[in-house]
Amino acid sequence: MKKIFDLKVFISSRDSTCDECGENLGQKAWITLIENKGALCLSCADLDHLVFLPSGDTALTRRSRKYSTLTAIVLKWSRTRKRYERQGLLVETEAIEKAEQECLKDDEARARKRERAALRRAELDSEYVTSFAIRLRELYPKCPKGKEKIIAEHACLKYSGRVGRSSSAKNLDENAIRLAVIAHIRHAETRYDQLLSKGYDRWGAREKVKEEVERILTKWQNSK
Numbered sequence: 121m122k123k124i125f126d127l128k129v130f131i132s133s134r135d136s137t138c139d140e141c142g143e144n145l146g147q148k149a150w151i152t153l154i155e156n157k158g159a160l161c162l163s164c165a166d167l168d169h170l171v172f173l174p175s176g177d178t179a180l181t182r183r184s185r186k187y188s189t190l191t192a193i194v195l196k197w198s199r200t201r202k203r204y205e206r207q208g209l210l211v212e213t214e215a216i217e218k219a220e221q222e223c224l225k226d227d228e229a230r231a232r233k234r235e236r237a238a239l240r241r242a243e244l245d246s247e248y249v250t251s252f253a254i255r256l257r258e259l260y261p262k263c264p265k266g267k268e269k270i271i272a273e274h275a276c277l278k279y280s281g282r283v284g285r286s287s288s289a290k291n292l293d294e295n296a297i298r299l300a301v302i303a304h305i306r307h308a309e310t311r312y313d314q315l316l317s318k319g320y321d322r323w324g325a326r327e328k329v330k331e332e333v334e335r336i337l338t339k340w341q342n343s344k
């Protein structure tokens with residue numbers, strides 16, 4: 121499927137609250153706007169798996185956009201210029217990596233990757249990630265090897281918001297883990313992101329992949 125447009129993410133200039141989960145997002149929150157309805161946090165907007173690529177490197181931006189199934193333009197209101205200004209793009213990590221590999225010599229790409237990995241690790245509460253992953257493995261014994269770590273890390277990233285950081289997830293609530301697994305399956309195992317990039321709204325896209333998600337979830341749960 122060809123991507124027909126980019127979603128938009130705004131860096132809010134005042135105190136914001138997510139209209140879906142009700143979370144107070146504070147000032148300068150990253151939000152998406154829904155027509156006449158208000159703001160959504162990136163977690164509720166299903167964009168929290170994307171990483172920020174600041175504007176500046178034209179080739180890297182162009183290639184990252186090309187390789188990313190889903191992209192969002194990040195905009196910020198400029199008080200002095202009285203208009204929205206583009207800050208960069210939200211794209212998939214794999215897309216940036218692929219783009220970097222094209223843009224840079226191998227050793228330079230590796231250095232950048234190391235830097236990013238170090239940054240990412242610093243953001244993780246490793247103990248929490250480990251227990252989250254272990255519990256996930258107990259609940260979803262047929263989840264492909266290594267995925268529990270990826271899902272746990274994503275759910276626990278500080279900026280990833282509510283799923284992994286909520287108080288219930290801290291007690292390793294089954295439902296919180298289930299939500300994290302579902303979010304991962306949607307993005308990684310179905311056409312969900314492609315549907316979003318085609319202009320489907322989240323509910324329409326979720327409806328389309330619902331059966332597929334349920335099927336995989338049941339498969340991963342099955343202990344036999």
Ligand SMILES: [Zn+2]
Nearest residue numbers: 138141161164
């Ligand atoms: Zn929210």
